[in-house]
Amino acid sequence: MTGFSEQRAVAASAATAPPAARTRGLRKVYRGTVAVDNVDLEVPMGSVLGMLGPNGSGKTTTIRMLLGLVTPTAGEVELLGHKMPDGAALALPDVGALVEGPGFHPFLSGRENLMRFAAAEPLLATSAITTAVGEAIERVGLTKAANRRYRGYSLGMKQRLGLASALLVPRRFVVLDEPTNGLDPAGTREVRTVIADLHAAGTTVLVSSHLLAEVEATCTHVAVLNQGNVVAQGELAALLEAGSANLLVSTPETTLGLDALRERRIPARPVPDGLLVDLTASTAPAVVEVLVRAGVPVHEVRRQRTGLEDLFARLTEDSAVTELPDLDTLIPEEAR
Amino acid sequence: MNRKRTALAVAAAGTATGVVGLVLIASPAGANEPPPALPPISSEALVQSVLDSKVPALSGAVALQNNLGLPVPGLPQSSGKEAFARVYSDGTGRARLSLGQGTAGERTIVHDNGTTWFWNSADRSVVKYTGGAEHESVEDKLADPATASRTFIEAIKQDSVVTVDGTARVANRPVYQLVLTPKPTERTLLREVRVSVDEATRLPLQVEVLANGQSEPALKLGFTEFSTGAQDASLFSFTPPAGAKVTEPEVGDKPTEKQRDDLFAALDLKVVGEGWDTVLTGKIPAGALDQQIPQGQGRGGVDITSVLKQLGKPVSGPFGTGYAISTNVGTALVTTDGRVAVGAVPQQVLVDALGQK
Amino acid sequence: MTTTADLPATTTTSSRPRRAPLTRLLRSELRMVLRRPRTLIGLGLLGLVPVVIGIGIAIATSSSDGQPIGEGIAALVAGNGLLLPIFALVVALNMLLPLTGAMLAADALAGEASHGTLRGLLMAPVGRARLLAVKAFGVATVSLIAVTLMAVTGIITGTALLGGDGMLTSSGTSLSFVDGLGRVGLTVLLVTIQIWALAAIALAVSAYTEHPLIVVVVALGLVIVSGVLSVIPALDWLQPALITTSWESVADVIQDPLSWDPLVNGVLRAACYLVIGYSIALARTLTRDG
Structure with a gap:
């Protein structure tokens, strides 16, 4: 596909090009329940944006509003430069999407289902439909099952078919809502490859997920949603690196360890079950070496979670996170 | 929001159009038109012209509104909006009368120069009378409003006050309203009988019988469609269909x-x-x-x-x-x-x- | 925007909406509806109705000693095969055909919404008004197919099993075979329009829910309530506005000469329901969350 240098170019142009999608003050209320509130999201052109958030955080609702499926209660949506939902006819032909799980007719085969959606694709010439469907099926690895009824598909096969329908025509923007749901590890890898290929071809991708690992593996940008709000947004690298220069050492001999480190002028402080070592002036191997030489028993050494990891872990592990007062301390200003 | 307003407008406009359409279908034609302006006529002259009138070539649909409060044998229980009979006449005495509708079975009576055919679809029977004998049942007579009201006027004239009460429209035709009111000495349940006389042909197009204490007519028999003009000659002949039972009552049968x-x-x-x-x-x-x-x-x-x-x-x-x-x-x-x-x-x-x- | 220039034609941001050709959409819709097992079973059963009625009448005729085998049209069908399709359609118009129309409308929007396939079409994108038009076309065409199918099996069964030369009308006249076929065609047309009207209302309901069963229940409820209202004398004034009123007058096609007034009235009434149904369905489709 495309080379590394071109990827660079994509990243460089993203800074100046208008965003592929942008929302301003987006709000959606379903019968008195606020699903999404005051969301300002920006998907830079050419980026792969991971939308992270626990279930019910408003990811899907935001995506549905982006695609003009749902009319926002308040706020604005712009997709590929067109106001949604009124500009749907202009923007959507260039957008492929897999939203809320794949939707297909159970009594038709995978191929027939794709043929039906292909017939509705504005950018496909009638003569090109069969080829496009065949290619899409091949791309997601469904060739063997293509002529079987959708009714008999496994969850993974359904997901692949959904992906195929999003990739029926070359897109400028692809939205994938939980694309690896139900996929086995091999399938997950394939999806990552597809996303990487799209990115390499200059397509903007929006992937939603409740797994940080997935986002880390595929995305250039990330937006974290919680309870209908965007709580963090920015380039993945910046968010990951922010405030990550600490090493956690588990040891019963905290006093001995502290003394050894202070001798070498490495800042550290005791924490329950061990030490927290600042790595700004040192490296992890050096720290371990100092401790071991001083005869300090080291049970475990690990880097402290980064701001993003810590934020996301708290969001997903504790579903009742209602207040995030220390957000500013978690995510440094430059990353937001 | 704009889209919401458009949608609301679409729904409102469409629903309104449909409902207005239904109301128009439900309301009888010309109900809201002002009564037509016709030259004034005295009740005597009007009655006389009715008695002198000849049945021209015509076709029409007759509806009966039966509000008697009891089923009367021979009269269909009908809401009065849908026609229960269709009448055709060629103006020379040949006539065709069609009673009942498809679902309920149909009876057809054809008077064809001295031969009268009775067809009943319920048992596919044909009865053929020759010699022009009058064998009309009450129902057949009623189904021809012209005959019905003429008989009525003749019979009741002596005991009634006869007036012309303005004009109206029946079957979309301008009519005079001839009202027969019982004289005060008459001990009757009836308040008045209202006959609508066609201005052009002087045929009674509608008879309404109004009882004391009732605002709606107890009985309303009239044309819902009425048009004069030559009729297809094939209407006035009848060929018994294949397989029908044809009976020809002999004189001895009477x-x-x-x-x-x-x-x-x-x-x-x-x-x-x-x-x-x-x-x-x-x-x-x-x-x-x-x-x-x-x-x-x-x-x-x-x-x-x-x-x-x-x-x-x-x-x-x-x-x-x-x-x-x-x-x-x-x-x-x-x-x-x-x-x-x-x-x-x-x-x-x-x-x-x-x-x- | 150097990178996007490498992409195929998709990058040309035209300000004119691009759309898939309508005929392609209609064909695809029809192919899908006609592949749906429920549709096929429904069509098959409807096609059998005239055959079953024909056999029943043939048996009843042979054992009735010339007595009429029923009332109204039924009395005329024996030995009058061309009347069988009309009789079957009039019978089916009471429940089976409205059920079919409601089912088609239910699957068209509510069913597709529940499968998530409506979303796929909206994202293609098929414009919302266009989507409704495509759906309406599917429902209308398959309704017409269902009614025509009944007429065809009715004609075949009737002429083969009951025989008859031409058509005997309820007025006692005989029509030639071709004229009889004309009456059957007229019946097909009138019945189809009535089913379209009911399906339009059902489609409006279908636009509001994701549960096809609700649509069928509401549509049949409308039919039953109309039927009940039409027999209450105090509500006589309401009768001309009821959707079922036209259904009764369809049987008038076997009169000779035809009286067009009730037939035309029935079509106009159906048109009113069509307008109401489709405008509500359109309004809802425009605003519905996909």
């Missing part, structure tokens, strides 16, 4: 004069009074009260006495005991010993009539 006289003697029919409060009295032949009324195939019969008990309320008086059946326009009294009195009158008048014996 009751002889003697038989008929005997029957009338047995019935002991008497007319008491005249005009609006005329009462017809008679006697039901012995045993008839216990007879079974056939109720169509496979459903068994019902004997007349139990029907009377169901419809009427028991009364007693100088005549003995019996059952009185009241409707909006008339009353019938059947005594247990088989005497009958019927009239468009209150019950007391019937009791008096029975007492006159």
